[in-house]
Amino acid sequence: MKALPPGSTIGILGGGQLGRMLAIAAAELGFDVHIYTPEANSPAARVAARTTVAAFDDADALARFASQVDVVTTEFENVPADATRALVTAGARVHPNPEALAIAQDRVAEKNFFNACGIATAPYAPVDSRADLDAALARIGAPAILKTRRLGYDGKGQARIATLADADAAYAALGGQPAILEGFCAFEREVSIVAARTIHNAFAPYDLVENVHAHGILHRTIAPARVDARVQEQAAGLASIVGDALDYAGVFAIEFFLMPDGSLIANEMAPRVHNSGHWTLDACIASQFEQHIRAVADWPLASPQRLCDAEMINLIGDDVTAWAALAAEPNSKLHLYGKHEARPGRKMGHVTRLKR
């Protein structure tokens, strides 16, 4: 495999803000971008050379797309793994590989994978029936969280079980979808690591960061995390193991619970650029978006070095109405995603406050 020369076309599955920021990073390196998304007039399409608007199960459109691009990557993990397998069959280079996507798409497979890598997780059990839930609760106990195995993001598809009496309501809330029961972790902080890896085993982790969620959605990222250097090293080491195990090319993120004893419990991974890595756009030599494009194009990775401390705040729904005040902050960088309607819970942009 050879580095893709500038002028090549990078195909991106998905048209949201991550695709938009990837497309911009690709353009800065001289690539053309072709977005594939079911959504008309998507945020990414408005900065891309070309767009295919089609469903992810449209075999003809996928085959055409495969023939028009030099490599395919994804901006979100819920692209059907079958779609990426179809692209591989059609001869496309696909990074990250479909197996990494498939693992990250299924919370049970993901936790099995973490444990197989020797990475601790909360106790968990698959729940495919009401009886499974009782058995799982008997083993794991309450408090616990019942989550859909697939397609959950930003706190969607989750129900808390504070006491055993909540079991019926939680099971009903998920509507009988295949689920997973996860034991509750009395964590001190939520942290995440974003790292880039190439198929030639180059590995470049960013600094560990600290995340604050609100209503299940990332609200704030503090870079670097206010933790011992030992914790940073531990997280980078675990990310390196995960990258190797998946033979991964691109950027990925692992979210951890930091426990009071300093140990890290893996919560989930994202086989893509990650919201908790947006601060890298403004505070690092190379952003996570540039690193991802470099990795999927088989270029050398750039430096992930942090140039200054930073704090990233997501602008969710109506938060974005504060754009004028945010644009006037002297040490802040405002990023807006070109979404024309500010629905509740929708990620409209983010602001990075640089600490210098």
Added chain:
Amino acid sequence: MKALPPGSTIGILGGGQLGRMLAIAAAELGFDVHIYTPEANSPAARVAARTTVAAFDDADALARFASQVDVVTTEFENVPADATRALVTAGARVHPNPEALAIAQDRVAEKNFFNACGIATAPYAPVDSRADLDAALARIGAPAILKTRRLGYDGKGQARIATLADADAAYAALGGQPAILEGFCAFEREVSIVAARTIHNAFAPYDLVENVHAHGILHRTIAPARVDARVQEQAAGLASIVGDALDYAGVFAIEFFLMPDGSLIANEMAPRVHNSGHWTLDACIASQFEQHIRAVADWPLASPQRLCDAEMINLIGDDVTAWAALAAEPNSKLHLYGKHEARPGRKMGHVTRLKR
């Protein structure tokens, strides 16, 4: 006049690399971009939401464009001033204003303007005939440079007159176009200042930089210029005078000759983002492209503060074949413009080396 809200459409006249970098900066602030260019598949069009491919004298296309965008700006100064006037007549907000463009398009008008602002220039005289050239040489002497009054850039449309014996050849080289004879300045260095201004008189100059040209094309920019702080202040003061005199909105650049006695002689101005400001993409809080978009959208300007020293090298023609080595430099940022054919003298990209 009110700040343009995110989601508005910024129209850009011109489809080259400056338009491409402006389009990216606009997208990062949540704007849609509509490129107007005579060139099919231009570098800027490949990162823009919409493109009109039409000539700059196509009145119907200009009127349609005016009705589809919320503000119009330009990426190069040789857009016919008539085109921008037609846009104003059609009701468009146009920044910078057509008068600023008109002055910068004519080397004689530009030098008259500098002098009217109290800014020193080399001695000059308009040359509209062979007899004018003799008269001008009698007054200014040799060495001198004969330049076309209009449409010159990157050293095109110029002929040196080392001794009076070169006059015939120089006159012939310009083919009888309206010209200007400029006296030679025995300068120590070439420097330039890039600054942003809003119609509310906000003014934000970047650090003065030092430029090295090769074959009439910018080769290297050193930021900041290795000069006395007094020279920086002087240049910023002159830029402020120019901005006020033009009632300017947007980014502009002035190139100066730095004389051995520390004085500055204005060479030319560019009513647009400028090649000698590309280093701001990587070494400043806000790039010249972001500042220009902010200024034309009537947003507050961001900080022009330099975060580290930098050196920018243009990649001209075949220079770009070194992309793989440049991409591997640890403290460098590579920018490629998506031009698929590396013709001699064509600006293909640039690399900024950060000095930290």
